Amino acid sequence: MKEKIVIALGGNALGNDPESQKEAVRNTAQNIVDLIAEGYQLVITHGNGPQVGMINLAMDIASKNNTDIPEMPFAECGAMSQGYIGFHLQNALQNELRARGFSIPVVTLVTQVLVDQNDPAFQNPTKPVGAFYSSEEAERMRTKGFVMKEDAGRGYRRVVPSPEPREILELESIKLLLAAGHVVIAIGGGGIPVVEEDREISGISAVIDKDLSSAKLAEQVDADTLIILTAVEKVAINYGKPEEKWLDQLSIEEAEKYIEAGEFAEGSMLPKIKAGLAFTSSRPGRKTLITSLDKAIDGLKGKTGTWILS
Ligand code: ADP
Ligand code: MG
Numbered sequence: 001m002k003e004k005i006v007i008a009l010g011g012n013a014l015g016n017d018p019e020s021q022k023e024a025v026r027n028t029a030q031n032i033v034d035l036i037a038e039g040y041q042l043v044i045t046h047g048n049g050p051q052v053g054m055i056n057l058a059m060d061i062a063s064k065n066n067t068d069i070p071e072m073p074f075a076e077c078g079a080m081s082q083g084y085i086g087f088h089l090q091n092a093l094q095n096e097l098r099a100r101g102f103s104i105p106v107v108t109l110v111t112q113v114l115v116d117q118n119d120p121a122f123q124n125p126t127k128p129v130g131a132f133y134s135s136e137e138a139e140r141m142r143t144k145g146f147v148m149k150e151d152a153g154r155g156y157r158r159v160v161p162s163p164e165p166r167e168i169l170e171l172e173s174i175k176l177l178l179a180a181g182h183v184v185i186a187i188g189g190g191g192i193p194v195v196e197e198d199r200e201i202s203g204i205s206a207v208i209d210k211d212l213s214s215a216k217l218a219e220q221v222d223a224d225t226l227i228i229l230t231a232v233e234k235v236a237i238n239y240g241k242p243e244e245k246w247l248d249q250l251s252i253e254e255a256e257k258y259i260e261a262g263e264f265a266e267g268s269m270l271p272k273i274k275a276g277l278a279f280t281s282s283r284p285g286r287k288t289l290i291t292s293l294d295k296a297i298d299g300l301k302g303k304t305g306t307w308i309l310s
Contacts, residue, residue: 002041003225004178006218007032008211008275009046010230013293014085016050021088029092031293032183033100038297041178043221044089045214048081048189052207053129055080060131074129074160075192075203082110082188089185106183112169112201113191113208113216119163127207128157161206165191165213169201171220178221187213215275219282226279226288227299228272233292235273235306237263250308252281276308284310 015024035042052074059072086108093106125147133141138148138156151157168174168187177184190208194201211228218226234246237258250258255277264270276288289296291305299305 002039004041004043004221004223005035005225005227006043006045006214006221006223007035007227007229007296008214009044009293010228011047011049012231013229014046014051014088017054021051021085022092025088025092026096028089028293029096031296032093033096033102034297035300036097036102036104036183037100038300041181042183043174043178043217043223044183044185045187045210045217046085046089046185046189047210048078048085051085052077052081052189055084056130064131064137073203074205075194078189078192078207079110079203082108082192085188086185093183104181104183106185107177108185108188109170109173109177111174111187111191112194112203113165113187113213114167114169114201115163115193115195115204115206115208116166117195117197117204119161121161121163121206125159125161127160127162129160129207130158132157162209163193163206165208165216168213168217168220169194171217174217175221187217209271209275211271211275212278215279215288218279218286223279224286225300226276226286227296228275228288228290229293229296230272230290231292233295233304235264235269235290239263239265239269247306250276250306252277252308252310255308273308280308280310286310 013028015021056077063069063071090106097104128151132155141148146158148156149159174184174186190210190213193204193206193208195204236244236246238244264273280286280288288308289299289305291299295304
């Protein structure tokens with residue numbers, strides 16, 4: 001059996017607009033096909049911050065300027081971003097595979113992730129999304145039930161909660177495709193957040209952290225390794241300080257100790273360490289690698305990156 005890996009792609013693997021994204025994914029595809037060529041079985045996940053922001057902003061501006069254009073719910077914006085990013089990744093991976101003589105199917109799955117309506121995150125929305133509004137406009141938005149917060153002197157923005165991922169609804173399809181030898185792109189942007197009420201599942205305005213969702217997916221597809229690819233080659237303690245130290249390896253105990261000491265920035269490195277901790281400690285033998293896109297192969301060979309090991 002080939003080793004099974006879940007790879008989470010960070011923002012730098014994708015770029016910020018359609019042109020730069022197309023360019024960025026070409027490079028991303030080369031690095032990923034290097035892994036496929038080594039024989040690994042892959043599920044690819046990715047962030048969607050700039051992309052869902054762009055889609056949501058465009059939809060906000062459209063409906064602000066033309067009352068005939070309805071507001072686009074945030075979950076639908078997330079679904080659009082999965083399709084848009086999935087298209088570029090699928091396209092670039094297929095081209096790269098073909099160029100190297102591989103005949104391996106690649107597919108993107110629109111993925112819903114169940115969250116708990118009672119998650120405390122719903123009492124404290126933190127993620128700013130979409131357009132900026134004046135205080136009068138913000139007041140009007142509040143009457144529609146949106147939570148609006150002042151954003152660093154630039155105006156008011158809507159904020160959405162960031163709840164924990166509970167269940168990946170398309171898990172069985174992901175497993176089936178993997179078992180059939182497909183490269184699967186799934187849970188883009190952490191997944192489309194949905195809640196269950198009276199046995200009915202529906203989209204909700206929230207953002208699920210893609211690193212935490214990726215750890216959950218890695219557990220549930222019974223992956224051997226979770227790789228989180230980001231802008232840095234290694235994780236540091238005293239990050240950005242004179243006594244900065246890059247780490248080759250972190251035990252579960254060390255990771256917990258450093259989290260406690262506030263070594264990892266909230267919203268960037270902290271969710272990656274938490275994701276790694278969750279996956280590595282979920283079963284003996286499971287391991288997590290945090291490194292940069294172009295170091296993935298070297299990292300897997302133990303030459304670089306930061307490993308979270310049990
Ligand atoms: P991604 O889009 O890959 O999720 P993020 O910007 O969310 O990227 O997180 C990666 C960033 O976390 C790095 O580029 C780095 O600037 C920052 N970071 C914060 N704390 C640390 C740390 N202790 N060690 C390394 N990088 C850190
Ligand atoms: Mg991030």
